[in-house]
């Protein structure tokens with residue numbers, strides 16, 4: 001039979017076939033032998049993709065328990081490693097940070113949207129350093145971690161509370177409203193003003209950025225198989241994402257244009273003015289110019305994408321944990337009554353006293369790990385990690401979820417126990433393995449802002465409202481959705497004013 005088939009195949013085809021096999025064997029033999037282990041056979045073309053569940057979070061955790069420091073998944077043609085232990089993370093992202101801090105800039109999205117590699121989240125090398133240093137300096141100048149910004153946040157919370165009170169304690173899904181309120185904090189930094197919740201431009205912005213986070217997760221497959229983009233009916237949502245991005249580009253550009261009209265070098269009271277000022281100084285200095293209008297606009301997108309959904313999702317998780325563990329809500333309210341009372345709103349200065357509340361937020365961040373595999377990094381040289389060879393071009397996922405769920409570190413990681421962050425004198429215990437904002441050079445740029453926001457939102461909310469499930473016999477479960485940011489499944493909540 002085989003001879004019959006072969007007789008129909010031309011010599012050229014046979015030769016081509018043999019050459020392909022030889023090339024494959026050649027490349028295989030050139031691969032280092034001590035690559036990190038993988039959880040099963042990588043099939044031709046699709047690699048390990050066939051093994052992944054729709055929500056692979058549990059699988060990633062199980063594989064990290066089985067394989068330790070690092071494991072490999074072949075995502076189609078893209079070799080990807082997961083860094084699972086705190087020690088391996090320190091080795092990769094701190095000790096060998098030179099090789100593990102870039103982003104992948106030649107993937108599907110970058111090819112179709114050239115601006116995709118601009119801005120602090122996605123840029124690499126010297127360009128990224130310039131965007132990061134400038135943005136951080138501006139945020140610090142505006143009081144990130146200090147009282148000036150805390151006042152703006154407190155003002156925003158007062159609008160949020162008024163809006164929540166309108167439901168009169170009836171069940172309501174507050175996801176959209178929370179996102180708006182948190183986005184408004186970033187608006188006040190970037191544009192120097194907040195927006196009314198019913199402002200159509202503001203609503204458009206929230207919709208666009210929420211959609212970007214959602215769709216981005218869905219189209220990851222296109223990064224591994226770019227030709228899927230050309231299939232009919234936009235099966236892999238590539239064209240939908242392109243359209244969305246062009247809307248984001250024109251929306252941001254329009255907003256910047258509007259604000260720029262009132263540029264005043266004597267009064268740099270927003271991110272846009274401060275960046276323009278830094279851009280001018282860079283040009284005058286004659287040094288290499290990384291600060292540009294394109295980068296300004298993409299930095300704005302970065303700050304909205306990285307700073308809104310993450311913080312508002314964390315607030316939603318905190319409320320959901322309160323519904324599931326009502327005694328924690330009571331403890332936090334009692335602590336507030338003791339140290340703040342009901343006559344004034346909580347301030348940053350109260351944080352050193354409200355340690356149970358602080359520990360509660362930390363425990364929610366540990367348990368929910370809203371960015372479970374952080375954000376993809378690129379390995380830029382052939383290096384070793386935890387004794388394994390990591391070839392240049394490997395995609396690197398920091399498995400924050402595995403560190404937050406490690407039995408060796410936490411003892412009983414599956415239990416929800418805010419007390420684990422408190423010592424006997426009820427002082428906060430700082431554990432270096434608590435890494436919701438990641439570690440190393442790419443550590444979250446907005447960590448201080450996010451920590452301030454979570455403290456001020458939660459303390460004020462608990463002071464003003466009692467949070468209850470939609471019906472007392474049906475507490476919404478602590479189940480999550482999968483994505484770059486893992487939010488809880490939608491749920492309704494009753495916000496009952498305490499004064500009533």
Ligand code: HEM
Nearest residue numbers: 121306307310311314371374375437438442444445446450
């Ligand atoms: C609870 C809220 C937040 C969490 C859990 C969080 C988490 C993270 C994590 C894990 C990363 C690292 C990604 C990596 O591996 O490269 C990151 C990066 C980043 N975050 Fe946050 N974040 C939060 C809030 C914010 C806020 C409020 C801002 C902005 C004002 C912000 C801005 C950024 C930026 C710009 C980056 C990219 C940094 C870079 O690539 O150099 N984040 N965040």
